[in-house]
Amino acid sequence: MSSHVIDVEPGKTSSFKDKVMALLPDGGNLNLCLTCGLCSSGCPATGLEDMDPRKFLRMAALGLDDEILNSPWAWMCTMCQRCIHACPMKIDIPGLIANVRKNWPVENQPKGIRSSCELALKNDTCSAMGATEEDWQFVVEDVAEEVRETQEGFEDLQAPMDKEGARFFLNQNSREPVTEPDEMVPLWKILHLVGADWTYGTKGWAAENYCLFCQDFEKWEKIVRIKAKAVDDLGCKVWLNTE
């Protein structure tokens, strides 16, 4: 996989890897690599950007901080954790990569991720597609009404909104209400038929949180707190994530 030789300055040590080790539980075991290659052979991102997980880790260990901090490969690892699963030493390579992402200047981070993170903070729905409380309420009621009028056996179908004390608070990926609202219906029908006591909320209903992907912990936490508060305010017992 490596197509060119990388020069390493003698005596160079990694400051970035050490910083990350101080943050991860057990230092992410980042110093325990046996160089066996199990991670790389099972990683679908191997080969992209002339990189693979073992190489990324070895480069960190050799102090090639500039190279790893600037490699777009950090955005091509999906944080799937298969490498950890396969690794005999349980080395947290995605934990290292997450911190590399965090180190990218905001303005250089992938726009799609960054803007979705920012947009989710625009209002209390937490929708990364910018759906407002009014949009959301309207589309849910509109779709439910149509099902009640046109589908036999579902004349009583409800998609409850802000129902206090419901057992389940269901969230929803923004893609459905915004681009394909009819895709919400099958789940409503299932919940209806099993007699589930559930509700949507006008606030905090959006399932996604892109701030996690750019490792903006402050904004990520802000979004999680808005969502958790929405569940608590309605007195729901279970926060049901559809994704």
Place this chain on the structure above:
Amino acid sequence: MKFTVQDPCQLVRKSLGDPIAEDLRFVVKSVVGEENLIDMQPNRSNNYCCGGGGGFLQSGFPEARRYYGRRKLDQILETGAPYCITPCHNCHSQIHDLSEHYEAGYHSVHLWTLICLSMGILGENEREYLGPDLAELGL
């Protein structure tokens, strides 16, 4: 009619592990029939990520994302199933896109779609992701 199922990393390997993968198979088999589920290899906690996770779908590297997804595509094609059940939003988007991009011919469906189809309660407008073979079934 054969089906395969994607084990979402977030649901299985990264949180609830193999027990939830078994629950998923219990539901899928109840819906499509035990003999009609063909597992990808490897699977459960050892499954490959589809390539849609971690923000890859939104990161603006479509070529790299589809290169990553080749491994998933090959896994699905190896089963020979014309349907891949994808019980996660990212997986659904990515696996759907892979089929279209590589003209692989399989369909990517949500679990809720198949549950309702099997119960005979799937409405006309709720069939976006079914192939022509199932699109009219039970209408």
